Amino acid sequence: MKLLQNYSLKNLNTFGVDVSSKYFAEIFxxxxxxxxxxxxxxxxxxxxxxxxGSNILFTKDFNGxxxxxxxxxxxxxxxxxxxxxxxxxxxxxxxxxxxxCVENNFGGIENLTSIPxxxxxxxIQNIGAYGQELADTFLLLQGFLIENGxxxxxxxxxxxxxxxxxxxxxxxxxKCIITxxxxxxxxxxxxNTKYKSLGDYFLKKEITNPTIKDVRKAVAEIRRSRLPDPKxxxxxxxxxxxxxxSYKTFNNLKSEFPDIVNFPVGKENVKIAAGWLIEKCGWxxxxxxxxxxxxxxxxxxxxxxxxxxxxxxxxxxxMKKEVTKKFGIxxxxxxxxx
Numbered sequence: 001m002k003l004l005q006n007y008s009l010k011n012l013n014t015f016g017v018d019v020s021s022k023y024f025a026e027i028f029x030x031x032x033x034x035x036x037x038x039x040x041x042x043x044x045x046x047x048x049x050x051x052x053g054s055n056i057l058f059t060k061d062f063n064g065x066x067x068x069x070x071x072x073x074x075x076x077x078x079x080x081x082x083x084x085x086x087x088x089x090x091x092x093x094x095x096x097x098x099x100x101c102v103e104n105n106f107g108g109i110e111n112l113t114s115i116p117x118x119x120x121x122x123x124i125q126n127i128g129a130y131g132q133e134l135a136d137t138f139l140l141l142q143g144f145l146i147e148n149g150x151x152x153x154x155x156x157x158x159x160x161x162x163x164x165x166x167x168x169x170x171x172x173x174x175k176c177i178i179t180x181x182x183x184x185x186x187x188x189x190x191x192n193t194k195y196k197s198l199g200d201y202f203l204k205k206e207i208t209n210p211t212i213k214d215v216r217k218a219v220a221e222i223r224r225s226r227l228p229d230p231k232x233x234x235x236x237x238x239x240x241x242x243x244x245x246s247y248k249t250f251n252n253l254k255s256e257f258p259d260i261v262n263f264p265v266g267k268e269n270v271k272i273a274a275g276w277l278i279e280k281c282g283w284x285x286x287x288x289x290x291x292x293x294x295x296x297x298x299x300x301x302x303x304x305x306x307x308x309x310x311x312x313x314x315x316x317x318x319m320k321k322e323v324t325k326k327f328g329i330x331x332x333x334x335x336x337x338x
Contacts, residue, residue: 001025001032003039009066013053014116016234017309021066028070028091030144030179037149041065047146048338049177051121052093055236056336059309069120069177074100077182085139087182090120094127102216106185108137110212111192113219116230116237120178124168125334126161130219131195135161137183144177152176164241164334191215197222226297234303235294239316240274240331253327274323274331275299281322291315313337 007024010016023041027033036042046064050056070091078085084106088097094117102110111132121127122134123141140155160167168176191210193199201218202210210218228235242263245253250270254260257280261273275298278284284298290305291312301316320331 001027001035003036003041007066009050009053009058009062012050012066012068013056013058014230014234014236015057015303015307015309015312016230017058017303017312018306019058019061019309021062021064023065024068025065026068026070027177030071033069033144033177033179034149036067037144037146048174049120051090051124052117054116054230055121055125055334056338057236057309057312058338059313060338062338067177069118069179071179082187083184084187085182085184087180088119089180090118090178092119093117094119094122098216101185102212105187105212107187107189107191107212108132108185109134109183110215111195111198111219113216114223119181123159123161123166123178123181125164126159126166128164130198130222131192133161134183135159137185139182139184141181142179144179146175146177151179163244169336226294227300228294228296228302234307235300236335238274238299238334239301240278240299240320241334242271242274243277243329243331244269244271245329246270249328272329277323277327277329277331278319281319281326283319283322288315293319 004024006020006022008020010018023045025036027036042065048062048064048066050066050068071089072091073089074092074097075087076084077087086101094115095113097119098109098113111130112127115127115129127134138156140153143152143154145152191212193202193210198218201222207214227237244265246268247270250262261276263271265271278298283293285295286293289311290303290307292302292304294300294302301312303312324330
């Protein structure tokens with residue numbers, strides 16, 4: 001176990017914000033996690049669990065302990081003719097898990113290709129993209145409760161998954177260290193291409209019966225064309241969630257904005273594309289100092305230089321305020337702000 005002081009987090013958050021943590025602990029095994037729990041520093045300081053740093057904005061130095069889980073590994077727990085149960089340690093890179101599953105023809109998470117971050121972070125946000133989300137294949141996870149050091153199994157219904165959130169992002173935020181997850185994946189399942197940009201991609205390529213390998217390749221290409229690489233330009237992907245509104249509110253907006261981009265959610269609500277709202281307010285490709293939105297995707301806020309976390313946050317709040325003023329919709333941050 002590594003336990004370091006005054007540790008720079010610049011290379012551990014995809015915004016590339018230059019902050020530090022009073023203490024930094026990197027865990028490589030369950031036994032090291034138990035040792036950390038017994039340490040006096042652990043019990044006396046505020047704690048934050050860090051995955052790949054792809055969904056967090058630091059606005060200041062952290063006066064506590066940052067815990068990074070680097071336990072990695074992928075195993076087949078159970079396999080039949082039609083399905084397989086996969087267990088992956090929390091420190092595994094998420095896209096490495098997707099690659100492993102696709103190469104072995106295990107279907108169910110291929111649409112989640114190229115999402116940055118670790119496996120342990122995936123349930124916290126219930127990651128989703130291109131018509132799939134983690135909850136679709138999720139079975140259970142193993143966690144370590146910070147309060148009492150207890151190991152606990154959380155099954156799907158206990159995780160309270162919903163759109164881009166879970167119990168680990170609400171009641172148990174920074175109270176549970178996820179150590180592994182299990183997914184049930186399918187063999188030979190038809191690829192999910194219902195999402196419009198995927199359907200358009202295969203139509204253009206004249207691919208009529210795409211495989212999950214085709215989907216992985218397509219998603220990777222689409223994401224590369226729309227989203228800046230955080231290794232080159234600091235960003236955390238989508239900064240805001242797509243808001244849900246009632247059909248009544250939607251119909252009122254549609255009468256004024258006929259081209260409003262929307263996705264039905266059940267019988268009562270409609271999901272509105274946050275990127276469309278931001279773009280209509282004139283913020284797509286807008287830049288103030290070292291902070292700006294991507295010219296290709298208004299929902300992605302970028303650190304074009306050495307912007308501070310507060311500069312990025314101020315930019316985001318100005319954008320949020322204008323969306324509320326124009327549409328009467330208050331955007332909710334997808335990125336965790338500290």
